[in-house]
Amino acid sequence: MICLKDKLEHIYSLYNKREYVDPDPLLFLYNYSEKKDREIAGFIAACLAYGRVELIMETVGHILGKLEPTPFGYLMSRTKKDMANDFKGFRYRFASDDHLISFLWGIRGVLKRFSSLENCFYAGWASEDETILPGLVFLFNQVNANKKIGHLLADPQKKSACKRSLLFLRWMVRQDQVDPGGWEKIRPSQLIVPLDTHMHKTGLMLSFTKRKNSDMKTALEITKGFKKILREDPVKYDFCLTRFGIKRDLNMDDLQKFIYT
Structure with missing residues (x-):
């Protein structure tokens, strides 16, 4: 048997296999060879991954299009006012332009303090942790420092399954034909x-x-x-x-x- x-x-x-990825917001990660850009694109794509997949793909594509040529370069060079102008009138399901701008500004704050989302995660995580939850709690608190990102990022300290955050971590930790990887310190067994x-x-x-x-x-x-x-x-x-x-x-x-x- x-x-x-x-x-x-x-x-x-x-x-x-890659041929089965479309339609999936994971597709957007394949556009970025640099880990510092891929993790930002992945974080944004995962946090918008709710609702009809066609609208998810359209919305994520719109946001990342505004962040060209690189998400890291955009976040490190734009002011909050610039972002407000770029995303004025944005709305997706429960997320308004204010939520999105606060979210992007929160990521920028993390990049300023830790240089990457990965380093921020490691600041709250230890290799002996049974799961990735301690690092995820720390990352959430840093990105949501202004408490204004709405439902774009679930709080792992509550009962939520945090599906979108865990999806992001799968993309960044695992590496095979589908998951591009990049975060090498975390063991897949902790996912x-x-x-x-x-x-x-x-x-x-x-x-x-x-x-x-x-x-x-x-x-x-x-x-x-x-x-x-x-x-x-x-x-x-x-x-x-x-x-x-x-x-x-x-x-x-x-x-x-x-x-x-």
Whole structure:
């Protein structure tokens, strides 16, 4: 009988490929060869990754287009007034232009103090930490120093699953055909699955959790389930498994057939 790990590895071999990324805000990260630009683009793309994917892609593309030629150069050279002019009238779902400008200004403050988002994260994280949560709490508090970024960044000190922040960390820590990586000090074993609707359904299907709430406790339970299969990289299968439900030609019934037949 084929074990679950073998089945997951088979799904990974089929769908963890660049050709399956579109449409996904991860696409934008491939445009930046410099880590200092890629982490900023990734952070912005992840924090806007809610709602209809077509609108996500349009909105992230609009924002990053304003930050040309490089996100790092833009943030380090513009004043808050410049940003207000560049993004006047911006609105996406719950986010207004004031929220976005406060968010970008918060990132700029981090760059001024720590030189990169990565260094800021490390300032609140230790290699012996079980998960990335301590570093994520520190990064959140630094970016949200002015308390005006609204819902663009979830507070990891609350019950939220912090899906968008955990998605960003997957992109920056893991490195394979899909995830570009760049942050080399964090071990993939410290990552937590970015819990969206598709991963929650998968966690229930695999009996990794019985919880109905999509919160951090559920994300940790599902991560623990994957750790029993692949302790050193529990988030490895996140991308390929969530294609079922995101891609129009793949659905949860197809995934169930892969797992149980």
